[in-house]
Amino acid sequence: MKLKLKIWRQKNGADAGAMVDYDLDNVSPDMSFLEMLDTLNEKLILDGDDPVAFDHDCREGICGSCGVVINGEAHGPEQTTACQLHMRAFSDGEEIIIEPWRAAPFPVIKDLVVNRSAFDRIIGAGGYITAPTGSAPEGNSTRIPKPDADEAFANATCIGCGACVAACPNGSASLFVSAKVTHLNLLPQGQPERTTRVLDMVEQMDAEGFGGCTNTGMCTVSCPKEIPFVSIANLNKEYRRAVKSGRKA
Amino acid sequence: MVETLSKNPRVTGFATLHRSTIGRKMIMAVTGLIMLAFVVVHMVGNLKIFFGETEFNEYAAWLRTIGEPALHEAWYLWIQRAVLTVALVLHIWAAVTLSRHDVxxxxxxxxxxxxxxxATSTMRWGGVTLLLFIIWHILDMTTGTVNPATSHEPYERITAGFDQWWNVAIYTLAMVALCLHIWHGLWSAANTLGWNRATTAGFRTFAVFVALVVGFGFLLVPYSVVFGLVD
Structure with missing residues (x-):
């Protein structure tokens, strides 16, 4: 395959950055999207150019490190991570526009790499449970209704990649926050912080500068883990419940 | 707005809901539903025009007597106008501040x-269109300032107002905007208030149904004047 690539190049956070065109030959349809970028980088290095920086780690679709906006879609045309997207999803001679996640709370570090520490601070605000450390307790000692376990698990699959923010026209982190709140608030282990969790996480989400949800649903179609859109309704329900309870801390 | 939201003290109850994005969305949802309830009743009431001039004018006159004798004449109308104005102002305030935050x-x-x-992409401009239309509509049908009718009778105002083709065009454009606004707004409100359960399909369908009923219901009147069913 031959490709015409348009890639966002930015030296660092202070640099203005610009789109740069690259022609790439000999791309195999069986390559992953990241392997295609590796191939480009090999060429750039041999030519003495600066390789394109992009985030990646497991390349198995489970870590949440990778993620670029491909032709306007977070993680590209298939509902999976960029590392699990293959070049057969594109056609020969196609122009591919590659950009970093765009959101004020996700500043560009270099090229396609953005700083997603804002997500960590949201998790730090309430995305945890208080549990004694030590050996794992007997799994069946806490009984959880099957539908709750299923819904909690579906939401727990969120890998925090940030595609929801990238895809949202408002740069909203609602799907991410809703996945964490739904996951933890459904389970018995999450009950002690049920009220403060949602208040604190939403407060942090707003403070980071993520936009609000306008229910466009763009997040859920870009989510590689298929976090359901109703999780946002559940976040709002949990928020309403927490506000009603009037607990301050 | 980002700074304002981040510096806000935390939400501690319904009185402090305005401090967060979700809280503002909830304010937008509730005020939107209040205005929607009025719009639906308004649309149904308009259909009385098909029972003739006398009955329609009597219905319009009765609106001024709601709540009597406990309330004085037209007091109910003024209470309703006050509630709707507060709802509209809060709705616009939430929309503007949230939009700035989003941008x-x-x-x-x-x-x-x-x-x-x-429908989603038309919410912001559609909302501005509706605001302009509300002003025009009040000048046209409530105060009669821009209406060619010589009497204050509601029936005559309607027939005279819709005898102007461009006025029908304005109303048509506004009703399309209203239809799209309800199309997305109603189910969006349901989501914001956390009413959606396992699926969003139920409220989505309901919203589309309400949007179409309201849009067509309102447009029946001007187009009946245009086609001579009401004159």
């Missing part, structure tokens, strides 16, 4: 564009 969250746009839902 600030994406300072650098994507080179490759991707399209959102049609």
């Amino acid at each position: 600030n969250a994406r300072p650098v746009k994507y080179h490759a564009k991707r399209k959102g839902g049609y």
Whole structure:
């Protein structure tokens, strides 16, 4: 395959950055999207150019490190991570526009790499449970209704990649926050912080500068883990419940 | 707005809901539903015009007597106007501040564009269109300032107002905006208030149904004047 690539190049956070065109030959349809970028980088290095920086780690679709906006879609045309997207999803001679996640709370570090520490601070605000450390307790000692376990698990699959923010026209982190709140608030282990969790996480989400949800649903179609859109309704329900309870801390 | 929201003290109850994005969305949802309830009743009431001039004018006159004798004449109308005005102001305030916050969250746009839902993308400009229409509509049918009718009778105002083709065009455009606004707004409100359960399909369908009923219901009147069913 031959490709015409348009890639966002930015030296660092202070640099203005610009789109740069690259022609790439000999791309195999069986390559992953990241392997295609590796191939480009090999060429750039041999030519003495600066390789394109992009985030990646497991390349198995489970870590949440990778993620670029491909032709306007977070993680590209298939509902999976960029590392699990293959070049057969594109056609020969196609122009591919590659950009970093765009959101004020996700500043560009270099090229396609953005700083997603804002997500960590949201998790730090309430995305945890208080549990004694030590050996794992007997799994069946806490009984959880099957539908709750299923819904909690579906939401727990969120890998925090940030595609929801990238895809949202408002740069909203609602799907991410809703996945964490739904996951933890459904389970018995999450009950002690049920009220403060949602208040604190939403407060942090707003403070980071993520936009609000306008229910466009763009997040859920870009989510590689298929976090359901109703999780946002559940976040709002949990928020309403927490506000009603009037607990301050 | 980003700074304002981050510096706000935390939400501690319904009185402090305005401090967060979700809280503002909830204010927008509730005020929207209040206005929607009025709009539905208004649309149904308008259909009385098909029972003739006398009955329609009597219905309009009765609206001024709601709540009597406990309330003085037209007091109910003024209470309703006050409630709707407060709802409208809060709705616009929430929309403007949230929109600014949303725009600030994406300072650098994507080179490759991707399209959102049609109704969704029209919420902001559609809302501005509706605000302008409300002003026009009050000048036209409530105060009669821009209405060619010589009497204050509601029936005559309607027939005289819709005898002007361009006025029918204005109302048509506004009702399309209203239809799209309800199309997305009603189910969006349901989501914001956390009413959606396992699926969003139920409220989506309901919203589309209400949007179409309200849009067609309102447009029946001007087009009946245009086609001579009401004169």
